[in-house]
Structures are given as structure tokens and as C-alpha cells.
Amino acid sequence: MSGFDDQLASATPASSLCNVEAELGLLGDLIADNRMIDLCADRCRPNDFSVPLYGQVYAQMLEQSARGAAVDSVTLAPHFAADAEWSRLSSVLAAASLNAGTRDRTKAYFEQVIALSARRRLVAGLQDVVVSARDLTVTREELVANADEAVGAMVDDSTIRQASAGSYAEQVIESFGKPIVGVRCGIIGSLDDAMGTLRPTNMVVVGGRPGMGKTALVTSYSIGAASRGHGVLIFSLEMSADELTRRILADMTFTNKGGVPYEHVRDGTVKPHEIDAVRAAQRRLNEIPLEINDGSGLTLQRFIRQARRHKRRLEARGEKLELVIIDYLQLMSHSRRGMSPYEHASEVSMGIKQFAKDEGLTVIAVAQLSREVEKRPDKRPIPADLRDSGQIEQDADLIVFVYREEEYLRRSEPEDQYGAKYEAWRTDMDAVRGKVEFLVPKRRSGPTGKGVGFFFGANAAVRGSEFYGQSYSEGASR
Incomplete structure (x- = not known):
């Protein structure tokens, strides 16, 4: 089995706390429609991808998009030429981009990627709490605080609200009286x-x-x-x-x-x-x-x-x-x-x-x-x-x-x-x-x-x- 296959296999546990196909599908859809990258950037982070290489690719996509550069498998290639797994991933992404679906499908991929990432962070945090609980030098207050932070990782931080100043002005005028x-x-x-x-x-x-x-x-x-x-x-x-x-x-x-x-x-x-x-x-x-x-x-x-x-x-x-x-x-x-x-x-x-x-x-x-x-x-x-x-x-x-x-x-x-x-x-x-x-x-x-x-x-x-x-x-x- 190739290194790429090993990576794929290790990233697909039976616990279903990751979905590699959804991550690939999301990357392919973003290549197919670069306008979607900015919409994802505020909530989805590179470490939300379960496969490290996918996260690195996503980070590069964000960087290129921020500069106004086109993002596709060709423009991404120079940044990953030294990675033995890029050749295989490049082909998969190119095929995925050709089969890009509707925005609703992209949104479904996106929501699942960040939801599963939040659960993985929760599991990791709670595992740390379990380890700390076995350490008698850790106080009860510290354990409670660590557990709070772990659960807090599940909180959706999608609090960014943005619209044109004109639309906000309309809301102000409608509030008069x-x-x-x-x-x-x-x-x-x-x-x-x-x-x-x-x-x-x-x-x-x-x-x-x-x-x-x-x-x-x-x-x-x-x-x-x-x-x-x-x-x-x-x-x-x-x-x-x-x-x-x-x-x-x-x-x-x-x-x-x-x-x-x-x-x-x-x-x-x-x-x-x-x-x-x-x-x-x-x-x-x-x-x-x-x-x-x-x-x-x-x-x-x-x-x-x-x-x-x-x-x-x-x-x-x-x-x-x-x-x-x-x-x-x-x-x-x-x-x-x-x-x-x-x-x-x-x-x-x-x-x-x-x-x-x-x-x-x-x-x-x-x-x-x-x-x-x-x-x-x-x-x-x-x-x-x-x-x-x-x-x-x-x-x-x-x-x-x-x-x-x-x-x-x-x-x-x-x-x-x-x-x-x-x-x-x-x-x-x-x-x-x-x-x-x-x-x-x-x-x-x-x-x-x-x-x-x-x-x-x-x-x-x-x-x-x-x-x-x-x-x-x-x-x-x-």
C-alpha cells in the first residue's frame, strides 16, 4: 500500500469522526468555484481537515485566494511538488472539481468537515482531562476548568455578521417610531x-x-x-x-x-x-x-x-x-x-x-x-x-x-x-x-x-x- 493510501486509511477510523470523501469533495468544489473559498475561510481552518496534507492544501488555497490568484490543481502544484503524495491527490482533486455539485452540496460538505473537527477536538480535550484526572497533583478546580475548555471547543464560533452599510441603514430607518x-x-x-x-x-x-x-x-x-x-x-x-x-x-x-x-x-x-x-x-x-x-x-x-x-x-x-x-x-x-x-x-x-x-x-x-x-x-x-x-x-x-x-x-x-x-x-x-x-x-x-x-x-x-x-x-x- 502506498504512503498516500496509508494516510487515507489512518484518517478513516470506525468512529466516523472524519469523512475523507467530504474533505476531498469540499476541496474539489472550492477549486471548481473559487468564490466559495472566502465564504469558507471565516469558519473552516486548515486543522479542521483530518488528513494533514488536505489541511496544507486548504491553507495554500486560502493564501492564494487572499492574493486574488486563481486556485486550481495547476497553481497549487509548485507548492507541493516535493510531496510524494501530491501526484495522486492532484489527480483526485482535478476529477473532483470536474464533478463539482451545487452550492448546497458544498455547504453540506463544509458543515460536516467543521462539525466532525469540533468533535475530534472535544474527544482530544476530554482524553487530556481523563489523563489529568489520574494525576493527583492536578486540583479539582483545574480539572473542571480543563473540562470546560474541552466542551467549549464544541461551541460554534460562527459569529461574524457582515452586510452593506446601506442595508444596516435601512434597518435603522425601519426602527423609527x-x-x-x-x-x-x-x-x-x-x-x-x-x-x-x-x-x-x-x-x-x-x-x-x-x-x-x-x-x-x-x-x-x-x-x-x-x-x-x-x-x-x-x-x-x-x-x-x-x-x-x-x-x-x-x-x-x-x-x-x-x-x-x-x-x-x-x-x-x-x-x-x-x-x-x-x-x-x-x-x-x-x-x-x-x-x-x-x-x-x-x-x-x-x-x-x-x-x-x-x-x-x-x-x-x-x-x-x-x-x-x-x-x-x-x-x-x-x-x-x-x-x-x-x-x-x-x-x-x-x-x-x-x-x-x-x-x-x-x-x-x-x-x-x-x-x-x-x-x-x-x-x-x-x-x-x-x-x-x-x-x-x-x-x-x-x-x-x-x-x-x-x-x-x-x-x-x-x-x-x-x-x-x-x-x-x-x-x-x-x-x-x-x-x-x-x-x-x-x-x-x-x-x-x-x-x-x-x-x-x-x-x-x-x-x-x-x-x-x-x-x-x-x-x-x-
């Missing part, structure tokens, strides 16, 4: 005004120092958005689903007439006269599209895979996922050992932004800020305070900082409660008590600015500046 597509909260009106409607593909970063109320803000926002019919998925990395649900229940009982204290819901000490409000909140939760994912060890790839799975599950029910919340970004697990905090934060930030763009939904990522904030007289955050990576600032379409002067003043309470300093401190505290500032230093699609709202720590809730002007029924129904 139609409702704006995007997410709004409704129960934090001053924040909605400061941020505007959150559009599909947006990555929103909510930052603040500990104690500023970041989780309360995104929780209240998610409740409001889901109550308006927007599908919401929360990835809770800092607290368990049980803890977060207790905060949500306390928040949902809260109106400008009062509510069930978070402490009571947290500790299970709800009073008899409060239980009806909690049950009513639970019934509302059953009616709105809000789900919580509190899985541990969440890498970027696992996040993307789980969010996509939830999106597909909703679509199968005729529903839509519009908003994903991550609390918080820096708690995502490293995808590989030895990553620096900067590399990790940059990878996660870029991955989340790409995910939002590919899936056409909004992602809100909560982020911690560096301690540098505490060293300044004015402790209002600026984008440079985002911890670990300037990439986060670059990727974000919108940045919102949560700032409460009350928290800083509380820490500076004078010991002498009868002196002039204490009176001045109490006056300052009264002026800022319960107030929260929403600072928007970056807004890619609109003006920057700020809004003011209210933070109700006892109820784990955030509301807008319009809160006290709402009627009881409005507050209860939202």
Missing part, C-alpha cells in the same frame, strides 16, 4: 434616567467599595426589570441562592409605607403580621421571569455555556432572556493556573463583552474597586478605580458607581457626643441619611451624569428619587 428595544428597571426611576435604556449587546459595570450597596442595587434592578417582563438571570458568586432569595423577598415586600425587615427574613423570625406580605412576594416571584444561578467555581466558559443553555430553554418556551447579572466579576474562577489578577480580569471582561454582543442581550457585571478610593478626600469613584484591569473600563459600554456618603460619615462619628464636632457631624449625617448617588462616568451611547436615590439597608432595597412620590398601589405593584 417603534418601541425602544432594551431593559429598564421601573422601580429606580432616577437610575433609569441616568443610564437610559440598556440595549442588547451592552456590557454594564456596576462598581463600588464594600458597604456601598452594589448587590442591593442590582437585586432591586433585577426585580424591577423582571416585573416589566424582561427575562433576568442572576449569577450569584458572592452569596448562596438562599441568601440572595431572602434579600429579594425583603425587597419585594418594601413600599413607601414600609415592609418586612430583611433581618426578619434572613433569620427566619418573620412576625405573624408580616407573613402575608412575604407570601405575596413569593407569589409574585412565581409570576416573573427571574432565575438565580449560584454554582461555585464559575469560569468564563462555564458562565457562557450555562447562560446560553438558559437562553435556549426560554426560547423553547416562547420567552426571552434579556438581562444577565454577575455578582461579582472578580469572583469568577481562573480558566488556567498561573494567571495574574490583571490577566484574569482582562480575560473575563473581554469574554463577557463578546458574549453580550454574540447573544444580543445586556450583561450587568458588579465589580469591586481598589482601595485607592479610600485615600482621597473626595471618595467618589472614578473609572481608574476599577480593580485589577483597565480592560474593564475599556470594554464597558456603561459604568455606574454606587456611592453613599453616609457610610463614610458613619465611620468618622466623634466619640464625644456632647461637643460641637458631634453636632456638626449629626447635621451632616441628617443631610445624607439614606441617600445613594448613581455616578455614570461612561455612557457610550449617551451623556454621562448622575442620579440620586435611596438606600434602605434594613430592607435590602434601593429605590429612585421618585420613591416617596409614588402611591402605595404603585409601590406595591412594581
Whole structure:
């Protein structure tokens, strides 16, 4: 048997994870119609071919096509003259090109080549995981991360969308007069005004120092958005689903007439006269599209895979996922050992932004800020305070900082409660008590600015500046 036959035989395992005839057919069709080469180039790579020589030929075809040169067995020949197997392959390709079929047939070959390649990569990746699993020096977290990457190889990366600017302009004009597509909260009106409607593909970063109320803000926002019919998925990395649900229940009982204290819901000490409000909140939760994912060890790839799975599950029910919340970004697990905090934060930030763009939904990522904030007289955050990576600032379409002067003043309470300093401190505290500032230093699609709202720590809730002007029924129904 010739070397070419050996190569062919070794590339055709009984597992059917390759189809040599489809690979030959695809190469022949591309020679017959060079215009198809560019259409394949974005998704099909040379290493998607199971036979190394076929991959080398395909790579040369891409190179010649990119230069505008004609591609056929004659123009390819000089590049493979030294290869003993080229003579046989050249004849096969010439014959295949003469028998080229329709574009639908070429597409079928193309789709099968890349699908089988993805499966081969998956098998290879999982085999590596099996080998690693036998090595007791490899941690469980590393095994999970390696398995995630192997499964991630199956994800179709055909996300390139291209059309003429004129066709996109036509879509813009057709959208005039139609409702704006995007997410709004409704129960934090001053924040909605400061941020505007959150559009599909947006990555929103909510930052603040500990104690500023970041989780309360995104929780209240998610409740409001889901109550308006927007599908919401929360990835809770800092607290368990049980803890977060207790905060949500306390928040949902809260109106400008009062509510069930978070402490009571947290500790299970709800009073008899409060239980009806909690049950009513639970019934509302059953009616709105809000789900919580509190899985541990969440890498970027696992996040993307789980969010996509939830999106597909909703679509199968005729529903839509519009908003994903991550609390918080820096708690995502490293995808590989030895990553620096900067590399990790940059990878996660870029991955989340790409995910939002590919899936056409909004992602809100909560982020911690560096301690540098505490060293300044004015402790209002600026984008440079985002911890670990300037990439986060670059990727974000919108940045919102949560700032409460009350928290800083509380820490500076004078010991002498009868002196002039204490009176001045109490006056300052009264002026800022319960107030929260929403600072928007970056807004890619609109003006920057700020809004003011209210933070109700006892109820784990955030509301807008319009809160006290709402009627009881409005507050209860939202």
C-alpha cells in the first residue's frame, strides 16, 4: 500500500469522526468555484481537515485566494511538488472539481468537515482531562476548568455578521417610531434616567467599595426589570441562592409605607403580621421571569455555556432572556493556573463583552474597586478605580458607581457626643441619611451624569428619587 493510501486509511477510523470523501469533495468544489473559498475561510481552518496534507492544501488555497490568484490543481502544484503524495491527490482533486455539485452540496460538505473537527477536538480535550484526572497533583478546580475548555471547543464560533452599510441603514430607518428595544428597571426611576435604556449587546459595570450597596442595587434592578417582563438571570458568586432569595423577598415586600425587615427574613423570625406580605412576594416571584444561578467555581466558559443553555430553554418556551447579572466579576474562577489578577480580569471582561454582543442581550457585571478610593478626600469613584484591569473600563459600554456618603460619615462619628464636632457631624449625617448617588462616568451611547436615590439597608432595597412620590398601589405593584 502506498504512503498516500496509508494516510487515507489512518484518517478513516470506525468512529466516523472524519469523512475523507467530504474533505476531498469540499476541496474539489472550492477549486471548481473559487468564490466559495472566502465564504469558507471565516469558519473552516486548515486543522479542521483530518488528513494533514488536505489541511496544507486548504491553507495554500486560502493564501492564494487572499492574493486574488486563481486556485486550481495547476497553481497549487509548485507548492507541493516535493510531496510524494501530491501526484495522486492532484489527480483526485482535478476529477473532483470536474464533478463539482451545487452550492448546497458544498455547504453540506463544509458543515460536516467543521462539525466532525469540533468533535475530534472535544474527544482530544476530554482524553487530556481523563489523563489529568489520574494525576493527583492536578486540583479539582483545574480539572473542571480543563473540562470546560474541552466542551467549549464544541461551541460554534460562527459569529461574524457582515452586510452593506446601506442595508444596516435601512434597518435603522425601519426602527423609527417603534418601541425602544432594551431593559429598564421601573422601580429606580432616577437610575433609569441616568443610564437610559440598556440595549442588547451592552456590557454594564456596576462598581463600588464594600458597604456601598452594589448587590442591593442590582437585586432591586433585577426585580424591577423582571416585573416589566424582561427575562433576568442572576449569577450569584458572592452569596448562596438562599441568601440572595431572602434579600429579594425583603425587597419585594418594601413600599413607601414600609415592609418586612430583611433581618426578619434572613433569620427566619418573620412576625405573624408580616407573613402575608412575604407570601405575596413569593407569589409574585412565581409570576416573573427571574432565575438565580449560584454554582461555585464559575469560569468564563462555564458562565457562557450555562447562560446560553438558559437562553435556549426560554426560547423553547416562547420567552426571552434579556438581562444577565454577575455578582461579582472578580469572583469568577481562573480558566488556567498561573494567571495574574490583571490577566484574569482582562480575560473575563473581554469574554463577557463578546458574549453580550454574540447573544444580543445586556450583561450587568458588579465589580469591586481598589482601595485607592479610600485615600482621597473626595471618595467618589472614578473609572481608574476599577480593580485589577483597565480592560474593564475599556470594554464597558456603561459604568455606574454606587456611592453613599453616609457610610463614610458613619465611620468618622466623634466619640464625644456632647461637643460641637458631634453636632456638626449629626447635621451632616441628617443631610445624607439614606441617600445613594448613581455616578455614570461612561455612557457610550449617551451623556454621562448622575442620579440620586435611596438606600434602605434594613430592607435590602434601593429605590429612585421618585420613591416617596409614588402611591402605595404603585409601590406595591412594581
